[in-house]
Amino acid sequence: MFKKVTIQADQRGLLFHKGSYVKKLIPGTYHYLLWSQPTVVVLNIAKPFVVEGKDLQLFLQDEDLLRELDIVRVQDHEYVLHYEDGQFVQLLKPGVYAYWSILKKHTFLHMDIRKPELPAEVDRSILPKLTANVQSYEIASYESGFLFYDHVLQRELSPGKYYFWRGPVSVMVKTIDLRQQQMDLIGQEIMTEDKVTLRLNFVCQYKIVNPLRALEMKSFDEQIHIQLQLMLREYVGTLKLDDLLKRKEDVASFILSRLREKGEEFGVQFLSAGVKDVILPGEMKDILNTVLLAEKKAQANLITRREETASTRSLLNTAKLMDENQTLFRLKELEFLEKICEKIGSISLTGGGDLLERLSSLIGEKKAAGK
CATH class of the missing domain: 3.30.479.30 (Band 7 domain)
Structure with a gap:
């Protein structure tokens, strides 16, 4: 009795005898006697090299197998960026990893996370895929930043955005506002x-x-x-x-x-x-308001006296001028009569004589009658 095993072109087989690894099997058809207790594990070469229940170190002694594998070792102080045919795939944490090198070209970028700041060679376009492992700080245009590792000042940061690995080193950025x-x-x-x-x-x-x-x-x-x-x-x-x-x-x-x-x-x-x-205080406000009110009243009285003095002086000057000039006196009389006439509805005059003299005599008669 035979056991038939077929391995496709995109597969590789791993032959085990009584649980021990024997060798790698290339694509083809294989027949094994059942009594020999063979076991064949078939792996897809488009996926990482992983054998369930077996440690990777078990297979690293097979030189023939190693020729078709890319092995990467990630140290405790490292992260490794894994690329397939130039495209970022994943971030690898400490451990040993193996990938089939037959269909795809694998490249690995080692990052020493004891130096937390991401180097320039890390493409910033992949950072959204690394949010669990990367922290960022942004310094605005009006700020100055200061970088601390494990609470020790490293350097001053100019405006911009900075990225750091989350790892064994504690990272902190403090900012100072430089605006007024x-x-x-x-x-x-x-x-x-x-x-x-x-x-x-x-x-x-x-x-x-x-x-x-x-x-x-x-x-x-x-x-x-x-x-x-x-x-x-x-x-x-x-x-x-x-x-x-x-x-x-x-x-x-x-x-x-x-x-x-x-x-x-x-x-x-x-x-x-x-x-x-x-x-x-309230009491002091009242006192100051009283003082201010008194000062304003005194100023108002002073202004009133000044105006009265000026008015009296003006009347005296007018009287002197009228005493010296009869024409001016007569004009003043006419002005006076005009103001009186504004208060009278109508005036009737009969007979001859000077109008001004008759008005004057009329006013004189009214004054006498009033007495």
């Missing part, structure tokens, strides 16, 4: 020299010019915030309330000059600063 920024101090309670407690809203604008120095400082924003508080207290504490209200711009100039002295220490260029609001 604003810091607001809201409702800072400060006591003036004359013991008035008020609240200030203050603002300053700045840009980070030394990102590494800013990165080295713990709680960078908080430290700038505290410096602003201290400087405000230092300056406002030397002023009385009236002086502070008159010299708000001087406060900003003083704080800005002091901040610029600290600029190099913080790695920052301070651009501008200013007092937005001075908020007074």
Whole structure:
């Protein structure tokens, strides 16, 4: 009794006798006696070389078999990119792999993941297939980045996108915003020299010019915030309330000059600063409003007296002119009569005589009758 085994052109056979590997079988038909207990494993050469239940090392002693196999060993600190006929297939993790070299050309690109950054020879178009093994960081055009391996600073990163292997080395990227920024101090309670407690809203604008120095400082924003508080207290504490209200711009100039002295220490260029609001206690507001109202009333009275004096002086000058010039006096009389006539519905005159004199006498009679 015979056992018949047929191996196709796209196949190879592995002959085992009593469980032990004997040799490779090329395409063809084979007959074996059943009593010899032969076993033939048929493999498709378009697929990886894998024999279920058998370790690969068992077959690597067969020189004839090795001539048709590509063997790749991936070390513990490596990833290997596997390509078939120039097309990426998969990423190989540590281990030993075998592929039939008969139908396809296999190439392998070894990556040392102890150096996490992906080298330039890795085609970025395959990265979507490697998301489980690759992490990325992006530095915007207005940012500066800093690369850390295992919490140790490596270098500064310019704007762009960077890719790193997920492996034994911890990778971290920190970014610093280089755009103009604003810091607001809201409702800072400060006591003036004359013991008035008020609240200030203050603002300053700045840009980070030394990102590494800013990165080295713990709680960078908080430290700038505290410096602003201290400087405000230092300056406002030397002023009385009236002086502070008159010299708000001087406060900003003083704080800005002091901040610029600290600029190099913080790695920052301070651009501008200013007092937005001075908020007074309710009682102080009432007092200031009363003072302001009194000042405005005094100013109004002064203006009224000035106008009255000017009006009296004008009347005196007019009287002197009319006394010296009869024509002007007569014109003034006519103007006076015109205003009176505006109040009278009609006037009837009989007889002769000068119209102006008769009107004058008429007015005189009306005044006498009124008495």
